[in-house]
Amino acid sequence: MIIVLKNNSQEKQVEELLNWLDQFHVSTNLVEGVHSNVIGLIGDTTQIDIEAVQAKECVENVQRVQEPYKNANRKFHPDNTVIDVAGRKIGGGKLQVIAGPCSVETEEQIITTAIAVKEAGATMLRGGAFKPRTSPYSFQGLGKEGIDLLIQARKITGLPIVTEIMDLSDLDCFADVDVVQVGARNMQNFTLLKALGRSDKPVLLKRGLSSTLQELLMSAEYIMSEGNQNVILCERGIRTFEPATRNTLDLSAVPLLQQKTHLPITVDPSHATGIASLVEPMALCAVTAGCDALEIEVHNDPKNAWSDGAQSLTPAQFAETMKKVKALSEFMGKPLDVNE
Amino acid sequence: MIIVLKNNSQEKQVEELLNWLDQFHVSTNLVEGVHSNVIGLIGDTTQIDIEAVQAKECVENVQRVQEPYKNANRKFHPDNTVIDVAGRKIGGGKLQVIAGPCSVETEEQIITTAIAVKEAGATMLRGGAFKPRTSPYSFQGLGKEGIDLLIQARKITGLPIVTEIMDLSDLDCFADVDVVQVGARNMQNFTLLKALGRSDKPVLLKRGLSSTLQELLMSAEYIMSEGNQNVILCERGIRTFEPATRNTLDLSAVPLLQQKTHLPITVDPSHATGIASLVEPMALCAVTAGCDALEIEVHNDPKNAWSDGAQSLTPAQFAETMKKVKALSEFMGKPLDVNE
Amino acid sequence: MIIVLKNNSQEKQVEELLNWLDQFHVSTNLVEGVHSNVIGLIGDTTQIDIEAVQAKECVENVQRVQEPYKNANRKFHPDNTVIDVAGRKIGGGKLQVIAGPCSVETEEQIITTAIAVKEAGATMLRGGAFKPRTSPYSFQGLGKEGIDLLIQARKITGLPIVTEIMDLSDLDCFADVDVVQVGARNMQNFTLLKALGRSDKPVLLKRGLSSTLQELLMSAEYIMSEGNQNVILCERGIRTFEPATRNTLDLSAVPLLQQKTHLPITVDPSHATGIASLVEPMALCAVTAGCDALEIEVHNDPKNAWSDGAQSLTPAQFAETMKKVKALSEFMGKPLDVNE
């Protein structure tokens, strides 16, 4: 951490700052210049709140040199994290494809869709039971019943299930779920993150609509600092000024996150674009970018879906997409996992 | 709602769409043109999910004419909502000023600050007990103990207290709080919103960092549709590309929300700017814009604050600001309430 | 400027960097730490391209301590710049109001409007002759003829005229114009800025749709570094994700710019909001924020305007707004100038 002092800072203020920094057990290095003095901090600065430093009277500005996250930081954990999901490995050199409907609607719908996505090559099943909807008048999900239907679909297909938690109070419903998803709107629901950190269940953490990559990693750190290292990051599009797509998929996030962290990375082209015809090209780009998993919305009857129909693929479209995903993933050297 | 049909849509598809629309008890009006046909919907369309319509095969695009919120809509409730907070009225023609530290830190800190802000003319006390912090290594708030300290400060000063809830599981701690604040990161924590909707406690709902005004109103609708009409909206800056301020304060939100809703509106210039020297000018602009309340961070010793020191005013700065707020609020015709 | 070196940087690379820095006549101060070394630069660093430093092999990151602009910097020019426009002063403690139609359309329109805005208290006349329109099929302005009509309107009303230049090749048409406006889309048309810098005509420089305040100041610097110090900055709304208004007016830009620069500041609430009913409240907020001038669109018949009718005030609405602007500007201590 580099602290630039104000030109007119008083000796006493600087002394107070140095004393205050002492509590963090970092060594400090004061450099005196003609126009302004600088303090260099050496040691573990993750505990130091950069805004608290900024508030000191004698501070002009502050800059971190080291990242404020440790558990998620590749510098301290050079090897990729591999997460075991009911025997499948996310981050282990094979591509996983998580597919299924936005919402679980009926037994027939989820089972038909589950069988179809498995046949096409998907390796995990997604489906929303608790649904975060902008309007209170929209379908809010089947809740616990939805999770029971997912479990039924898992029995039939063998696909591990991924489903979203919206509130800590529902945690019990997720005991038999394979991967707990934290949605974009909850990326900074810190109470929820900490609770998930105290379990050992894999957590798929989606980037918030306007969250920086560093904030995403800090949210992962919330989970990891409580003990649970099984965190999967997910890029799902960010909010920009462009109205033609629901969000803007930030694919540079994939290689950038791979530099900064050892955690596996998923891409969700369905929510990122909101348009079915863009899902396949963006899924293929994500494979090229080197993601460890894709999350794709598939519905047995999109035009009658209770939510997100406009971005859902039909089983036939998904099967076409999967052929290309399979071929490209092999070409790129991270082949699609076998879904047996 | 106006539905534009695709050029090549088949009669059968359109018939299916019309049948599907029947369930919402709206009347439909099919207009045939040369290039494209249009369906006009008349009646209460709030129950209709615009994305479900968009997913129908024959639909080119859809446009709402009416807003998707009812309880919060000024069209159906022309008079301003006035919310009673321990005898003070928010939205009743007097300006309220909610002031206090970002976090409650110690008994001395909160009580000193509470006395100081009251003396300067503040009409309510704010202070964070449960703190949403980006880093798990930053101070997370005193929790229940912080609320107890706020209650003590209220006893001494008589100021009603406003404090943030981060999770449903903490709801019991807020029984004796006057206004429950929902922070920007929780604006779309729908489970929490619904639970607060089942109480009758005033809720101060902050706009999310990248939430549109319509999404803010839909979140208010979540609370109101459960029964609780005591919702206070808060503009606190949105996330943009500009790095010079923490956020960008969207003051046009104030008159725009006043056109669209009957709910009272608060402005938080402290979080909006993140810079103490900008708090006063933005507070005064907010008064000019016609807000019903201001929320301002004041700390008895900002340079040693445990959080957000850089944006906190000292009691002396706040007293200066309040003189100007008082004078301007009178000039603008919505005078500062008396804090006796 | 603070340069943080990479952990593993080689002595030779650092030596090369120090030699390269020598050409800028700054003194360098190398501080060796345990984890990373830091170079502090002292002297005038405006000539140093921060990206060129970033590209050096041994550099981890770089941070400016001083602003990269000199002429526009308040540090070096503490007193406010006052710009004389045909006898009126912008930045001299009186508020100027520049009003008129988006486009000059006909003699009758511009003269009727000019008389009306003068009567209401405006102190300058605006009107577009060269119009930057998103579509090539929209009205592109009357060009030279439009400027002639403005000059006619000036003869009748005595109001100085402000009009936009779109391209260097039209510069001759602006010889008899009082203030040359550079629109948001041309804020980084550097060739144009330099050419305007070689004249002494006042330039009203509008902030680009997605330009940071520092970029705005660097564009002012382009003009000033060529000699012309008569630059007026204009905040006119930035592009964000919010669809309810055309742009988001960033009013914190006003006090922030006043801290950073000595140049006068205009606010354009018409383009910022795009909605006539928001122009008055935002104009009043801008006065409260301390702007030196307002630029407001007024049309004698907005519903038949050839451009931007939805955000134009009628003469009657403008007269109402001006009454409030006058009263508020006096209250705030920077009274509306007298338009005689």
Next chain:
Amino acid sequence: MIIVLKNNSQEKQVEELLNWLDQFHVSTNLVEGVHSNVIGLIGDTTQIDIEAVQAKECVENVQRVQEPYKNANRKFHPDNTVIDVAGRKIGGGKLQVIAGPCSVETEEQIITTAIAVKEAGATMLRGGAFKPRTSPYSFQGLGKEGIDLLIQARKITGLPIVTEIMDLSDLDCFADVDVVQVGARNMQNFTLLKALGRSDKPVLLKRGLSSTLQELLMSAEYIMSEGNQNVILCERGIRTFEPATRNTLDLSAVPLLQQKTHLPITVDPSHATGIASLVEPMALCAVTAGCDALEIEVHNDPKNAWSDGAQSLTPAQFAETMKKVKALSEFMGKPLDVNE
């Protein structure tokens, strides 16, 4: 175009609107509902300014059904446009790679780099002679001399040259250039676009930092409506809140533009990311997305580049990247063109 009328609109106002619409030779279709009336417009509505409609007293809101661009619209030109650049075809089923330094600096630099990029498989040479720099104190390019050096490099390597025009007044310098580039900051420099539209030289039009895809297409329309159909679009990253990359590359723009227009599409991963290590992964993603050309910055000595060194590849890095680009482009079915 669908025009929704206000509830309380008067018959006379609606009649005036209908009369006004008559001038555009579209047929109108008035539909009367219970709550609001709707006018459907049929015919060519590109000439109608949507904002002019919005300004009419009786109009609640307006929505375009058809795109406001014609020449660039795939609906009216289903076949891909193929642009001939000195014998090479952009958009003709082969991938072109435009490589070279940000700025032309010296004869040695541009010729060394040109030979290196050709050897690695690039099919065109880029290099900036007129440079749009944020700071007036940064290197502004060699101007005409830079173009002469590019022409020399073309003589030696046979690579067609692509270079940026900053102002109409420099147009003569571009007579012997193969492709004229319009930079992001000039995307809405409409005077320049129209002038380029009157030549037949290929124009590479870069998307503005905060321009929507529709605005990009409207700028292409400016060029095309003057006669020049040789427009190449370029996605080069948009400005968002994310600070980790210089811009956010919007790859969904590629398939989306391919749906909307017949014009070829280039991707510039260098400016999009600003970080050399992200250029290769994003270049490969762009190939997967189906772009027709890549534009990549390569410098013979990035650490001493006069501009943009941090995002430039070395010739060795570029050669590595090109091996992968070549293989992937063949796999995806749009193989890299042969550069003989």
